[in-house]
Amino acid sequence: MRTVIFLLLFFVNFSSFCTVLEKVYFYKANFVYSRAEKKFHLLPNEDDEVLLLKGTIFYLKGESRKALTFFEKIKNKDWKIYLYLGLAYEDLGKEDRALSFYLKTLSLERVSIASYRIAKIFFYNQNYKKAKEYFEKTIDIDSSIRLAYYYLGKCLLHLGDYKNAYYFLSKAVNFYPHCKKIIQDLKYVKNLLGEKFFVQKRKEEEERRREKKIPFPKKIKGPFPQVRIKILEKKEVIFKCGDKFLIITPSQIIGGKKNRFYRLRLEKTGCFLYGEEIQRKVELPLKIKSKAPFYILDVVYGKKKFWHKSIDTIFRGELVVFLSGNRLLLVNQLSLEEYLYGVVPAEIPSLAPSEALKAQAVVARTIVLRRLEKTKDKLFDFDKEIFQVYRGLNAETSSCRNAVDKTRGEVILYRGKPVEAFYHSNCGGCLRSDVFGRRDYLYSEYKDVLPKKKLSFSYRDKEIWFKTFPEDVFSSGSKNFRWQRIYDEEDFKLAFGKSIKELEKINILSEGECGYKEKIKIEFKSEKDTVEGELNIRNYFDHLKSSAFLIELKYKNSHPHLLILWGAGFGHGAGLSQEGAMRMADLGYPYKEILNHYYKNIKIEKIY
Template sequence: MKKVFRLIIISALLLGILIPVVDHFYQEEEKAAVTMAQESRDRTINELFKLAEEAYYEGNYSTAENYYQEIIELSPFNLESRRNLAVIYNDQNKLQAENKTRMQLTILSNQNQDYLDLAVNFYELNNQLASNYILENKVDEQLEQESLRYQKYYYLIKNDLDLDNLDKAEEYLMKITNLKVNQSEVYLLSAELNRKKDNFKQAFNNYQSAYEENRGQTYLFKNMAEMLELAGEEIEAYNYWQRTLSYGWFRDLAYQKINQYQDKYPQLKPDAEDQEEPEEINPFTLEASWREVEELKNQEENQLLRIGLQENNEHLLFQYSDPFSVVYDGKIIYRAEPRKNYLLEIEAGSIFIRTEEERLRLGSSDLEYQIYSSQQNSSFYVYNINYGQGYFWQGSGNRQYRGNMIIKGEGEEFTLINQVELTPYLVSVVPSEIYASWPEEALKAQAVAARSYTLSNLGRHSSDGYDLCSSVHCAAYNGIMSENERTTEAVLSTQGESAV
């Protein structure tokens, strides 16, 4: 009996030990299986992200959509895939599909940036009431990032102007003005408000201020002329229609207005006999509006590009930020001072460089010359350079560029080329292709896409002597005036990444 009792006790002890051991073994085995399944799913998701990015960079939007949809099915809470999918829909102008995606995204993330992007999407869908509701009730009033506060107020103003809530628009306009950001755009918002309030002369002043902040906006002369007309100042309006025409904007309308006012006011008609010669402008007294050039920290050395800025030049007025030299065939043939106007001009088969004090022949107008500064972070400033040629927004204005100049002589004319490294080039191009207020990952994706496009299209204008042009035929390249801190960071943080 004692033996049986002892046996029972021993068996119970063994079972007490073995059962937890076996149970632990099965639990660990189950955890390992779950871990392996999660790791397999994560690898699949990472691979799908790579495939989606490659498809996006190659312009295969539908394929990229499918990959992101697969990621969402595998991981419904993957916010990055939903944000990227929304960007793809926006690129294709599929605003309803973008709206659905962003609605789901905001429910999952509850983040200010996602609510802002949804509000912008509703604005693009002409649903100003929904856009306003989100901006006023879902986006925090005290946003840390100044760029987000600017975006919020900007769209609140646009919505209220469309809805004729002029008092609310004026209230938000005061807030956005205090940010001291993008003042040219703020002046344009003020002009819209004053136009709706029938304050036409004040709207004219706003448009004029916007132009003074960014002299590349020569198309605003039309708006100024219209405001002066509405204010009853027709003679002054006539002068601004003349300026509109002189910059090549709205030619048919400008000619119509000029002829209309010349018929109404005969004194405006030019008299061939009495017409005075236009006052000659001394090019050497013109002042450049230099912008501070941000140093590109941690910039990697990369290949030099040749960007065609302007063809068919007979003369060119320019400055450099630092001392510079004119180089031909590896030899310095002229040294020059910083921040002083220099005029290049062609005459009798030669190219000359002029200052107010001297005129020097550089050499034959069939040759190529490099205008070069050895200073770090140098830039050059060109007066009255044409842009947007062949497109409805074409015009001319002053521009500042990183890098150096190349003058490619072609006999009676020359081509102006900007020699610039890939990264500084992209720093100007990317903000022309995407809103700088968009999510960081979207900016990085655009930076990689722009780099990939640039590298795959080098030599597109090889027959013209440069790699790419500066218009949207290749990529809109406007120099330093287009740069934005957020897109610059996106370009720098993705250096070396491309689909090429």
């Protein structure tokens, strides 16, 4: 009887403890730290989780000395404790102590907050050599932290390496085209380099382009569906071909020579074709045909993203040029299977295990076939980046071509029709079904493991989920699995164009499965922003890897001082997790089992 009473009391007390703990996490998540503090007396002081929670809340309130008393009592210190110790000591101006704890953090876990704050401390103290080292380390840990490129450029500028400073500051201007400070810094570096540098740079680029050899790949035979891909839309298209070619307009056929550059330019009086031996007005639309691929200059990928690049790209198939408003619209037309040759390696590393590459090929093909039903009356079926990235012949590898060939004609079907085969880089360990409207073939808040396991997401669960690196999921072990961002006053101004001190409130209005934010209201003194939708939220918060994140707002002297984000995964989290698929393939799972892990109640069938 005594045992029963003891157990009942234990469970009652434990239940009460969990209820209070959940309330404290709720207040923390909603930035009402004072209300959280009022519950502290109901929680035990000897529990490491409670000590960390109390210390974190005092730190976020702006009471770092109090925070330290709790952090230092924790018996089993891990990387999180060392990180918060570093943050608290930095807040108190004790930079040497902060650096030592940040370094301890990095010795245990690759956490970008630690490397970034080390870099900023060295930067503020004008130790640009060490700052450069840690901004580079930050980019190595998480290449999506765009401000690190700016500060790295500034370090190189101070170190006299103007050429590399120009490279990184140019990237920063692409990321933040409206930031006057970054634009001024780039202009300053350009003046230091001088006109001769850029003249020489242009000469080298022109020479490289002239000498570029265009491969002549073997064409695949078969009655495959054709696809039309939007490549670019601008005033001018510059190209050359690896063999002679024909330009077919509504009223004429013009012959072109191999390995010579030609330019189509839209002017006030129409579209003109320029070449070494030709200059004439041409009617639109027009088609450009050859047995060889085409080499197109300045194809932009990832605009404003951390992978932003302008790439000279080679494309199989034919080119079609349309008039689109006051621009030329360039479309690449080719077979679906050849298109996949340029998609699979652009979406997943070509060195990935062959079964993961096959899974990617089937998913990519399924997306195309479902989409083709809806685009018959349009000028193109896909943009080169929307839905999935297509990088043409530049990206092709034998391993990815083999994956496409081995799965030729195979698609994922649900009730006899191709599914919307969503995929993303990394699910962060949790699979969702609600991002684009629920689908019966997608898993809803299931852990990325076999056998399947349902996840819970209370406020406490989310705190633990976003601040740990669980190893028992297929998508773990990647740089994209967990990520962090931290913005001090200077960073916030650069990234958001506003002072962090003007920030009054952040309200999570709607949250979906797995902790993905769906609608957020951000209130400043002078304006209010309401951001809705997974991609819009990611872009608003400085182009995050995903909208699955935890927010911490740190105050100092009653004003917001730091914004800290703890995130999981890369992409929207629905369907195939590419890095999870790679891990499954490493463990010996065949591609059909991989696909059945990420999509339920499906069939994989060969339809041509």
